[in-house]
Structure formats: C-alpha cells, structure tokens
Amino acid sequence: MDLWGGKVVGGRGRAGEVAGRAVLFVPLEGIWELHDLPWDCPDDECNDSYWEDDQSTLDVTNGWDVDWVDSSQLRSFIAEHFGGLNADELARLL
Known part of the structure; x- marks a missing residue:
C-alpha cells in the first residue's frame, strides 16, 4: 500500500492511545516501525x-x-523528540 509515500512521518498525537505523545513512523520492509513518547x-x-x-x-x-x-x-x-535516533540517517527516508 505504501502509506505516507513510504517516507518517514511524525507529529503530535491528539487523540487515542497517543494523545499528547510525539509519534514517528519509520518505513521498513513492508511494515512501519512506530516510535512514540511523551511530547513534553x-x-x-x-x-x-x-x-x-x-x-x-x-x-x-x-x-x-x-x-x-x-x-x-x-x-x-x-x-528534538527522538534524540536517540539518528536524524541524519533517517533524513534519507524523508
């Protein structure tokens, strides 16, 4: 299906189980890895x-x-939100 054009996407959840959390979807082979943590x-x-x-x-x-x-x-x-991840490495997937 290639959600989000197969590119890294992120933002702030406003409802459901990720309300008030920073979320980041990273494309892998045929699946998405979701990272989420408290926004603040x-x-x-x-x-x-x-x-x-x-x-x-x-x-x-x-x-x-x-x-x-x-x-x-x-x-x-x-x-800012996912300092443990390599932003430059993920930038190739933007």
Whole structure:
C-alpha cells in the first residue's frame, strides 16, 4: 500500500492511545516501525511497535488525529523528540 509515500512521518498525537505523545513512523520492509513518547518528556522511555502497511493501520492513525510535522521540519522534530535516533540517517527516508 505504501502509506505516507513510504517516507518517514511524525507529529503530535491528539487523540487515542497517543494523545499528547510525539509519534514517528519509520518505513521498513513492508511494515512501519512506530516510535512514540511523551511530547513534553523526550527523555522518557520510548515505546516501539510495528504496524502493517495497510488500510487498518491508516484507519487507526486517522483516529489518533495526528498533527503531522511538515517534511521540511521533520529532521529538527526527530532531533528534538527522538534524540536517540539518528536524524541524519533517517533524513534519507524523508
């Protein structure tokens, strides 16, 4: 299905299980790796999970009402909220 054009996406969840959390979806082979952690506590423990590249994942994420970060701001978003990840490495997937 190639959700989000097969590119890294991130933002702030406003509803559901990710409300008030920074979320980052990273494409892997046929699946998406989701990183999420509290928006105001980027040093807190990050939750990681894996999601299929299908309509059911899109349905769930639409329910989260994510305020997606513009791709031009994504590198700084990753550095600010997901310091344990290599923003420059992920930039190749933007």
